Amino acid sequence: MRSSKSAGRQRQAITRMKRLLTILLLFHGWLAVAQADSVGLKESMARLDKAFVGKDAGELQTLLHKNISFAHSNGWVQHKKDVLNDLNSGKLSYKKIENLKVLILSIDDKKATVQTTTQAEGVMSEKPFQISLSVLQVWVKTKKNGWQLYARQGAKQ
Numbered sequence: 327m328r329s330s331k332s333a334g335r336q337r338q339a340i341t342r343m344k345r346l347l348t349i350l351l352l353f354h355g356w357l358a359v360a361q362a363d364s365v366g367l368k369e370s371m372a373r374l375d376k377a378f379v380g381k382d383a384g385e386l387q388t389l390l391h392k393n394i395s396f397a398h399s400n401g402w403v404q405h406k407k408d409v410l411n412d413l414n415s416g417k418l419s420y421k422k423i424e425n426l427k428v429l430i431l432s433i434d435d436k437k438a439t440v441q442t443t444t445q446a447e448g449v450m451s452e453k454p455f456q457i458s459l460s461v462l463q464v465w466v467k468t469k470k471n472g473w474q475l476y477a478r479q480g481a482k483q
Contacts, residue, residue, distance in 0.1 A: 364430055367438050367465060370473035375423040381413055391466060391474040399459055399480040420448040438465045438473070443483070458483040 370389060377385035386409065390396075396404040404412070412418045427443035440463045447456045464477040 363433055363435065363438070363467070367430065367433065367440070367473050368428065370465070370475075371425070371428070371440070371442075371463075374475060375425070378413075378420045379423055381419065383410055383413060386410060386413065388471050389474055391468075391476045394475055395477045396475075397477075397479045399457065399482045416449075418448065418450045420446060422447040436467050437476075438467075439463070440465065444480075 373385060374389045376382070377389060390406050390409060392406060394406050394409070396406075396409055398404070422445070424445045425442045426445060429441045431439040431441055433439075442459075442461045442463065444459045444461050445457070446459065447454070449455070459480045460483055461478060461480045463475060465473050466476045467473050
């Protein structure tokens with residue numbers, strides 16, 4: 327009798343170990359996907375900042391979602407056409423954008439929410455500015471263009 331009880335306990339222990347291993351492998355796979363998405367997201371964020379500083383309208387066309395809501399810390403809200411027009415006209419130009427802190431609040435295969443602490447320098451309506459911001463961004467992942475900025479809200483620090 328003892329040997330059959332012992333064999334039963336061994337089978338239960340093996341079953342538990344298999345379940346635990348399966349859960350760990352699934353979690354590891356999910357974590358790897360999330361990490362890959364966060365790397366691509368951070369690359370898109372860097373490309374966006376570089377495009378603003380470099381006045382690269384083509385890159386901004388790719389990185390800004392067609393329905394973007396781009397809200398500045400002064401309450402000024404722009405849509406994609408407005409952002410591109412102001413870039414081309416020189417109404418708003420950035421000399422420097424530096425993200426001191428980037429926190430990905432949530433991310434999956436379709437969307438991400440990011441909070442940054444950002445310092446920016448530039449010129450708006452021929453007046454130079456320097457500003458420290460807390461910025462909330464919502465990014466969506468599209469089949470055609472990858473990560474695109476869908477919404478942005480800046481607040482002065």
